[in-house]
């Protein structure tokens with residue numbers, strides 16, 4: 001019997017679709033050849049990953065989806081076995097731009113639908129082809145868009161069958177509440193994808209999301225990669241944390257495996273980016289061991305509100321999400 005890897009380790013979303021608990025992250029610094037994303041995605045599918053997290057702004061979606069198509073063509077998976085996420089970038093938040101943006105992506109990617117479509121950040125920028133539009137002085141040109149109207153446009157994309165599920169990313173609890181309290185809400189966000197790891201464990205946001213049946217999806221769960229230009233420098237390196245390493249040693253696992261397992265045991269769906277075959281495999285070996293309640297308590301105790309992704313570019317926007325406590 002072939003094991004059903006999509007459903008064996010997964011969570012049911014509020015809209016009844018199923019999201020695998022571990023996803024492959026695909027964001028990489030610009031200098032990384034795009035072909036690496038394709039190779040890594042193929043390895044991941046062979047290893048058993050069924051959830052792939054992508055975004056328009058990562059500029060490697062074509063390679064990622066090409067890998068998925070190749071794995072479908074060689075019989076390893078069927079399209080319905082996969083959970084593919086993409087994200088609406090900040091220059092497409094005006095409601096009339098949402099569906100065309102998704103349709104354009106689907107056409108380019110030769111996909112009929114995505115599994116999950118997220119509002120990438122709660123901060124809108126000037127519409128256009130530039131990813132980060134700037135004025136002559138190098139200042140970002142923001143846009144003012146009522147995100148409730150963006151959300152309504154996402155709801156229409158779901159109704160049109162262009163995406164199975166819809167959600168948000170980098171929203172604080174007040175911004176989630178704004179959507180949840182929107183008059184005439186048709187679908188609530190199935191998830192909020194946010195930075196989450198033992199140094200920023202998001203326990204209050206997690207409690208809030210749980211109370212609303214919103215899945216918290218963790219990015220940067222391994223402490224991300226300090227080489228990335230958008231990551232805050234000089235922060236302590238998560239995977240070198242002595243307590244995390246001690247727990248890993250005790251279980252004969254790696255710190256990365258413990259950091260991922262930590263999220264699974266607290267009901268958080270977790271993303272792990274690696275373009276390295278050995279680490280892609282390593283990161284998938286997290287379903288066959290258990291952290292003790294004491295381990296979990298120790299890991300909870302590492303929280304120190306360190307944000308690797310402060311997104312300081314967006315700081316001056318009214319909707320900058322990270323000034324709220326959670």
Ligand code: NAP
Pocket residue numbers: 024025026027028053054120169170193194218219220221222223224225239254256257271272273274275276279280282283309
């Ligand atoms: P991450 O998953 O925390 O960490 C990735 C880094 O850890 C990479 O440098 C990777 O390098 C290394 N790594 C992977 N496995 C390892 C292991 N077993 N041992 C040691 N090092 C390991 O970082 P992330 O890419 O920032 O976040 C994950 C994904 O979340 C992204 O790729 C993206 O899909 C998503 N994301 C979303 C947002 C958002 O705003 N919604 C923001 C950031 C990220 P190698 O590749 O060399 O293994």
